[in-house]
Amino acid sequence: MxxxxxxxxxxxxxxxxxxxxxxxxxxxxxxxxxxxxxxxxxxxxxxxxxxxxxxxxxxxxxxxxxxxxxxxxxxxxxxxxxxxxxxxxxxxxQIDVPLKEALAKKPRLVAVVAEIRDPGNAGTILRTADAAGAGAVIFAGDAVDPYNGKCVRASAGSLFHVDVVRSPLDVVTPLRDAGLQVLATSGYGADDLDSLADDGVLAAPTAWLFGSEAHGLPAALLDAADRPVRVPIYGGAESLNLAAAAAVCLYASARAQR
Amino acid sequence: MxxxxxxxxxxxxxxxxxxxxxxxxxxxxxxxxxxxxxxxxxxxxxxxxxxxxxxxxxxxxxxxxxxxxxxxxxxxxxxxxxxxxxxxxxxxxQIDVPLKEALAKKPRLVAVVAEIRDPGNAGTILRTADAAGAGAVIFAGDAVDPYNGKCVRASAGSLFHVDVVRSPLDVVTPLRDAGLQVLATSGYGADDLDSLADDGVLAAPTAWLFGSEAHGLPAALLDAADRPVRVPIYGGAESLNLAAAAAVCLYASARAQR
The missing domain is CATH 3.30.1330.30 (Ribosomal protein L30/S12)
Incomplete structure (x- = not known):
């Protein structure tokens, strides 16, 4: 039939x-x-x-x-x-796991997408985080549904490889309690990524916070994080596309953590 | 009126x-x-x-x-x-310049999008190349039109910051003649990006070749390049999204060239 x-x-x-x-x-x-x-x-x-x-x-x-x-x-x-x-x-x-369960595995690299509404961006970051060896990707606050069809497709299978977590926005304390330094991406960050790499900061277990392309990170998360970090801009561009910035940050950590 | x-x-x-x-x-x-x-x-x-x-x-x-x-x-x-x-x-x-004119300025970082058909990907790479300090972005072979509306928008202004070049596919010789090493991205590259960074190879003036997400680089370009390079995959993902891979490669060069 x-x-x-x-x-x-x-x-x-x-x-x-x-x-x-x-x-x-x-x-x-x-x-x-x-x-x-x-x-x-x-x-x-x-x-x-x-x-x-x-x-x-x-x-x-x-x-x-x-x-x-x-x-x-x-x-x-x-x-x-x-x-x-x-x-x-x-x-x-659905396969998402509670935050506590994901952090109990002591991941050394975590990506947090905070209030990111675009499913293509979220899925691409999921794929990049997986490629960079992240153990968990946390959809925090009013973020896109990780099971949105476009997100699933953009993740290219990575949805099934890493621990996917849905959580409220205030994730910084549990991340820090799990032994992770919390780095918040911001175009106005005091530290630039290359300096942190030079200083050996990126070798430590790290959670990266990424905000939406339109609004950046919510102020509460930016304030709670250990450091705001900017990706250096060497040319005339004002900023990087969100998924590109995430790729540069996650791979800088992956390289430093080897 | x-x-x-x-x-x-x-x-x-x-x-x-x-x-x-x-x-x-x-x-x-x-x-x-x-x-x-x-x-x-x-x-x-x-x-x-x-x-x-x-x-x-x-x-x-x-x-x-x-x-x-x-x-x-x-x-x-x-x-x-x-x-x-x-x-x-x-x-x-339209503002594109001939290949000869762009290379006469002796850029130390160049991105080549070879037969990339997706305007969003091409525009994002243009934006990322600009942010990483590239002097030129070359649309080679049967690539998307850089003036496609979606490409212009994804470039977020970077179309106006770097030398945009439209050229036939066989760009390797002129790039090499301009003093650039030519690195071809490939999932099967013999060298991985981190090893090249460790060995100081990325400090030299470099042109990166990027192929389409569906087909990769045309074989002729891959063969003509100095090295095929793969972005290391630390997790379960099969590959990176094209624009994410380009961001990782271009920023690895930018960091090494400082």
Whole structure:
């Protein structure tokens, strides 16, 4: 039996494109072979919807899913948010962990996205943090939902590799209690990144705080952090794009911590 | 007199949203106060279209434009590509320079975007290269048009700060002749970025080659470069997003060259 867009289970899954329904159900959607492969490896796939063609082409993935439901092309179009979903959409259990649990593992590198609303930026930072070896990424305050489809896609699988945490905005004290120095990125930071690297400061376990591109970090977080840090600007640009600044900071820490 | 979407000069300017018309006319559009300010400073604004409200709010900008044409809200909506253009769109002369001219200035840091099709990525790399102190950004081969509206916006003014060059794909020889070592980014590079930094290699004048996120660098460029270089991946991510990788490489050079 092939499910269509009107099949109740497909219609119910489709609702997971909305944050309210994700929050209520504790589930989210992962689409495309890469995300589905990572979700299966993480053991969080509840149901894999796939077209007949995708079941054949990705037989290895279909074999690892407990429930595989064949869907029509219109069913796929209803579930998928991209133009080329490549035939696969998985309903997954949300995987975020409490702050306490993530910090109990004593990560040496943590990224905090504070009130970042843009899902593409948040997902890119998640991917970069994972690449730089971060143990946890904390979505603090009124940040984008990490399970937003665009965030999941921009993370390119990294959502399943690091501890994802959702927390209130006041994260500085628990971070510091976990032995992390807390560095706040700011265009007006007193310390510049290169000086901190020269002085050996970046070798210590570090949590980086990143604010939104439009508003920067909330003042309360900036004040609570150990140091405000600016990425040096050598040319005529006023600032860096948020995800680029995060990449420079996280990799400076990764290099210093080796 | 207030121009509308149907006024011939507005209709003609609107055509600059299309690459063909930009290529034929040698002009492009810059929208919003930041881009318009930079374009005015660069002396390339031919005509500034502004709503009555924007002329009042941005009197300093209007005062510096040789030709200011008041447009209606519908005229603005026709010219602008964003939802919130803030009342200003300027018709500008294209500002790219020949490769020879850019290299004659002996830049110590150059970014090459080779066959990159995504305008947001290209504009972000332009912004990051400017911030890292690069002297030139080269759009090589079948790359996106640097004057594409999305690229102009993502560059956040940096289009007007660095030498922008459009060139054929085979740029390695002229770069090397200009005294630059040519480093090609590749997920499979033999050298990793941290080792090159440790060994002092990055202190030399450098041109970085970046390929598209989907296909990487064309083989001919990868082969012609002095070294293929990979950004080290410390965690579970397969790779970095293109603009993030570019930020890490360009800032590693900037730091080493200080």
């Amino acid at each position: 092939t499910f269509t867009a009107r099949t109740p289970r497909v219609a119910a899954a489709r609702k997971l494109q909305r944050r309210r329904d994700r929050d209520q159900s504790g589930r989210f959607l992962a689409e495309g072979p890469q995300a589905v492969r990572e979700a299966l490896a993480a053991g969080v796939v509840l149901e894999l919807f796939a077209t007949a063609e995708a079941i054949e082409r990705h037989a290895d993935l279909a074999a690892h899913a407990e429930v595989v439901s064949e869907i029509s092309e219109d069913g796929l179009a209803a579930l998928a948010e991209t133009v080329q979903p490549q035939g696969l959409v998985a309903v997954c259990e | 207030t121009f509308t979407a149907r006024t011939p000069r507005v209709a003609a300017a609107r055509k600059l949203q299309r690459r063909r018309d930009r290529d034929q006319s040698g002009r492009f559009l810059a929208e919003g106060p930041q881009a318009v300010r930079e374009a005015l400073a660069a002396g390339v604004v031919l005509e500034l279209f502004a709503t009555a409200e924007a002329i009042e709010r941005h009197a300093d900008l209007a005062a510096h434009a040789e030709v200011v044409s008041e447009i209606s809200e519908d005229g603005l909506a026709a010219l602008a590509e964003t939802v919130q253009p803030q009342g200003l769109v300027a018709v500008c002369e």
